[in-house]
Amino acid sequence: MRLTDALDGRRVLVTGVTGFIGEALLRTLLVEVPGVRPVVLVRPKAGQPAADRVARLLRRRTFAPAVEAAGGAEALAARVEVIEGDLSDVPALPRDLDVVVHCAGEVSFAPPIQEAFAANVVGTQHLLDRVVEAGAPGPGRGDRGPVHYVHVSTAYVSGRRRGPVPEAPVEHTVDWRVELAAAQRLAVRVEEDSRTPDVLARLNAEAQALHGRAGPLTVAADAERRRREWVLAEQREAGRQRGHSLGWTDVYTFTKALGERVVEEAGATLPVSVVRPSIVESALEHPYPGWIEGFKMAEPLIMAYGRGELPEVPAAPDATIDVVPVDHVVNALVAVCATTPEPGSPQYFHVSSGARNPLTFRRLYELVREHFLAHPFDTGEPSGPLPTWEFPGAARVERRLALGEGLHRSAEKVLTYVPRSERVRGWSRDLDRLGTRLRTLRQYSDLYLPYTQSELHFVDDATLALHRSLDPADVPALGFDTAVVDWTHYMRDVHVPSVTKPVRKQDELRRLRAKRGPAGVRRALVPAAPDAPPTDVLAVFDLDGTLLTANVVETYLWTRLPGLGGVRAAREVASLAGRLPSMLMAERRDRSDFLRQVYRRYRGADVALLDRLADEALAPALLERASDAALRRVAEHRAAGHRTVLLTGAVEQLARPLAPFFDEVVTARLAVDADGRATGHLTAPPLVGEGRAAWVVRYAEVHGFDLSRSYAYADSHSDLPLLRAVGLPTAVSPDVPLLRAARGAGWPVEVWAARTTLPRRLRTARGGRP
Incomplete structure (x- = not known):
């Protein structure tokens, strides 16, 4: 049966439509499965009602075919029911829902621990409570039965394992309720610790050393800024270390895994599907090649390499970087929506590429390098040759980084005692650039090391079987077999050009500004007329x-x-x-x-x-x-x-x-x-x-x-x-x-x-x- 027929007339609620995967899914439902009756849960933002946010979303280029088919943006918006709400307080859901696809969540690798739990665990629990209510027998439900709940997770919930990862529940004994309560207490304790005399004295001394000449209020403002930054850093580090201690790469994968436990508990009475994409990147074909919203995992590395700011990476050259185009992910989600799992028997799908079409870090490096050799960044400043990665191993990369950080700290101390001059200001600018580069390298090393050292592949037998069950007529627009992806074409000719395009535009604007003078050039002073009254300037x-x-x-x-x-x-x-x-x-x-x-x-x-x-x-x-x-x-x-x-x-x-x-x-x-x-x-x-x-x-x-x-x-x-x-x-x-x-x-x-x-x-x- 065609997917358009299987889903025709079905009420499908999607969360997270203002995010990358959610937007792509809503676009696919509206364009490729026009018989679906979509519902979206969206929170208001900065005085902008949820309906206005959705109307603005539907005017994007991604929805152009759906707008044209509907006869205009207003007509398309009328097709989408908007429920205003937030995962922290989910409102009652319509009683006639057939499917709920939960795309929302915290996707940052290093959020504060309490925020990761709030989005990926508590938010999932709140939504599931409402899904159970909406699907319960009673008025307005008819003979529909319970709502099919589709949960978008990540393949990396498997943690720091090695070898094949099955499409099945993750084996662990961590109690999500205990961890949630502990995370909330820890976040409060960090906030309290930030107000202890020892911490305040240290932060105030740092602020005094920098701003003492400006005055006590300036010092106080900077000390408070440092306190807030200290709290944020400590809460982030708490999440990272707790995830590591239990076998996960970071707090993101840790809380996503616990979110799956919440789903599995609800799956005793609900039909549940868990879809686990790997590293989701730009579209291969739909809505158009290279479409992407924001920077994901690989983009910062690509940008830093192209700017000559990433001399090495702590990756094993033969390790797999498991990338999947976003259109493959949403096509798999559409197909999953058309399935009918039994309550008590959750089904799992890996949308990934490493098992049957692996892309190694060395091959990724070669393709990115080929692109930048042919199309280098033009920042308007002298730049050296592109770095040549030798993949020396994580230990050597860490030693080099630590040495650079130590030299930078020493240079900073010396700079504070050197009399000012244009030469010293030049040294300062060079030192600031070096500091930015070192901080970037440290961030990449801390966040990405567990992924770059990955020695696992995600089994995708169930996903491949689902793809092969598609009607052949659905495959061109709704297929999701990642074995068909040509990495040379995708990376070198589609993905990298797409993600570097906005940066190249910024560089062009920067060069234009440079021709007019440095950033922040003063506005010209126009002489007043001889009889003009005094100004208020x-x-x-x-x-x-x-x-x-x-x-x-x-x-x-x-x-x-x-x-x-x-x-x-x-x-x-x-x-x-x-x-x-x-x-x-x-x-x-x-x-x-x-x-x-x-x-x-x-x-x-x-x-x-x-x-x-x-x-x-x-x-x-x-x-x-x-x-x-x-x-x-x-x-x-x-x-x-x-x-x-x-x-x-x-x-x-x-x-x-x-x-x-x-x-x-x-x-x-x-x-x-x-x-x-x-x-x-x-x-x-x-x-x-x-x-x-x-x-x-x-x-x-x-x-x-x-x-x-x-x-x-x-x-x-x-x-x-x-x-x-x-x-x-x-x-x-x-x-x-x-x-x-x-x-x-x-x-x-x-x-x-x-x-x-x-x-x-x-x-x-x-x-x-x-």
Whole structure:
């Protein structure tokens, strides 16, 4: 009998239709078996009702033939009954269902342990409870009998076994109820442990080391981010280790196996079929060659290899990577829906390829390499040759990876003590790329090693028998014999081109952006009309390191040394040099403390003389030292009608020469005694880190400026809160931590070059004794 006849008029409910296999199954039912009356269980999302999500799904290219046959998208949507609900709280199901196909579930290899159990065990239990209710005798059920429940699992529920794996229940004695309760308790305990003093102290210390200069709130936010990441990592690791301890590859296969136990218990009274695909990849033919939604198991490896980021893989060259096209999986599901298993006798089907048409890792490597040799990625950056895999074994790959990770950690420590420069920023970018590569390799090694070392094959006798029972007329569109797959054609000519196509488009867009300048290029400033009213836009500039390629210690010496004379000037330099290491340590901890230590050295200085030096010698010298690019940018903002603000922790004498360029100047001010000499203290705390951001926010509130349209320019990681306070930040000649933050946020990064030698006017300036 044709499948179209066997399923004609039958009510088939499908879960997970917004996922890869579920979408493909719904498409096949609508296109190839038009007599089916489909029902879908879909949860609402972000304020979008389930019906709207399904309507949007049906407008995809995959459903185009069904839309055309139905006479339009709205007519097709009318054919699909939508039940709004979630596996955590499954609503009552229609009483006239014939088949339920459960495609939904957690498919990530490393989710938090409680999430894996919630999706693959608890969700399955909730759905089965409703299936039993829907199929119970009573009004609305007629003579249909119980609902046929079809469970989509994975072939890898067999765990870390070797040799043939039969189409039968997995042999184990694990109690899913005990494991579920333990997983839920463990997840709560990890959350509680994250709040213990020891863990919080360590995370806070890490955040302080990176963000201490920015301020305590920035440190607190980063510490909390680290705590949440720690919880997630610990819950994931708990699932991985529990799966390993019981013989499974990861928490995914562990919980899928326990989900099967839930199904088998319900199978005592229900007709049950369990379908176990292996590694599901893009379509061989339907809905079109290469169709795939998202990245599955093999794609990250393929992408990393094509980019030259995967020098080796911990796989045995003769091990089988058991791949199956998604259209074979859904065709098998359709055929299974047409069967009538007896309650109490669950049937099992492996949809796999390794038993009769194996693809080895070495052959996969050869085919992927052939593709990239003919069609290399063009990232716009220099790249080396494609890696040559020698398959040295997992132990050697692990040793190489561990060595690389150790060298990277050492380089990171060294980088924190190197003075900033364009060369150092280049080293940082190279080190970041290396770090990303190492993290990727570590992730692949941890997640994929059990699969790459696989020495098993999945027996598919029942699946092959089901395929051979098809009417010959059904085979072209609904066949699922994986022995017909030509791996050379599929991998090299269909799958790899399909999964790399989106990445190649991204690379093309990246190259186009590169021609226009680096990521995060600032928007052009348009001069305002002469009679235009003032805008509500601020442009805030830092001084040291941004407008000037100088630091606080250097500018202190500019103002202090000219009037000391040779011997006393030398003593001051020597004294400062002796204190410099401790001052720099203070600067790493708290920039306010560092500035106070520097300004304490003004104690006893004649402030009037400092003012005169600033006006007579320092003003022209600072203009010599100021960046032309910086001053042009300030002028552009003023021309555009923006209010320009110089916001600095430097003392007012250092900022006064640049005051004519700005509408507002905010500086530190030296406290003065009755004799007009500096006390070594300030009149108010210096504006640094979060203090600058708070000042800008308050200033905008009082004067009516729109921070979302405003600009800020700064060079130091301590200015991260300031840059985050505006909508248009720019990192200028940044230190390494700020460079990384800017790159992560997509902010513009500019280098405003200026003279770096001591201006001649300051070298020759003379004055009285400050």
